[in-house]
Amino acid sequence: QSALTQPASVSGSPGQSITISCTGTSSDVGSYNLLSWYQQHPGKAPKLMIYEVGERPSGVSNRFSGSKSGNTASLTISGLQAEDEADYYCCSYAGSSTVVFGGGTKLTVL
Amino acid sequence: EVQLLESGGGLVQPGGSLRLSCAASGFRFSSYAMSWVRQAPGKGLEWVSSVTGSGGYTYYADSVKGRFAISRDNSKNTLYLQMNSLRAEDTAVYYCAKCDDYVWGSYRFSYWGQGTLVTVSS
Numbered sequence: 001q002s003a004l005t006q007p008a009s010v011s012g013s014p015g016q017s018i019t020i021s022c023t024g025t026s027s028d029v030g031s032y033n034l035l036s037w038y039q040q041h042p043g044k045a046p047k048l049m050i051y052e053v054g055e056r057p058s059g060v061s062n063r064f065s066g067s068k069s070g071n072t073a074s075l076t077i078s079g080l081q082a083e084d085e086a087d088y089y090c091c092s093y094a095g096s097s098t099v100v101f102g103g104g105t106k107l108t109v110l
Numbered sequence: 111e112v113q114l115l116e117s118g119g120g121l122v123q124p125g126g127s128l129r130l131s132c133a134a135s136g137f138r139f140s141s142y143a144m145s146w147v148r149q150a151p152g153k154g155l156e157w158v159s160s161v162t163g164s165g166g167y168t169y170y171a172d173s174v175k176g177r178f179a180i181s182r183d184n185s186k187n188t189l190y191l192q193m194n195s196l197r198a199e200d201t202a203v204y205y206c207a208k209c210d211d212y213v214w215g216s217y218r219f220s221y222w223g224q225g226t227l228v229t230v231s232s
Contacts, residue, residue: 091219101155
């Protein structure tokens, strides 16, 4: 179970849109729509932001959206705000009742 | 309001054992699968283990299989993680997480506790 690949860091200015990629293989991301995204602020617990590729839990801003193409999933944050600065992790079902996380991406709001 | 409160972390020597607990409230505990996810200092998240709502089925990451055991007591609304043969690489904050279904079929973590730190060192 190798970790999914995410960029170490991305940045954007307030009001802009950014996209974080999450690349796996045909054994995980490419085979299932069981892909979720988590936001983690420093010293805090992670928070579910997106599930099943593009679904948002109740209470999560519609500025957050998700998509997938082949073995790569993406998280897009539009109208970037200072409070969005955090680490973001993708997570995919990997078969045999296991899941695998991405290495995480640090989002900096300039 | 869903609340998950982990306890039991601390310093343990390599080869030692530790049992973590997670007290849950704010939802029907027995109706949901539960999981443990860990995060080594300065590193990313790693799924450790999950258990179905009944406790009858358990699942483990290869890195902990045979050493860790997940269990739950639905009468006490409490999740456990028994950790044996601990190694330095098990050092991490361990999070308890609520899953979105009964059988660990949603493969997502909808609520997380604040975590408990386990340090394995001599």
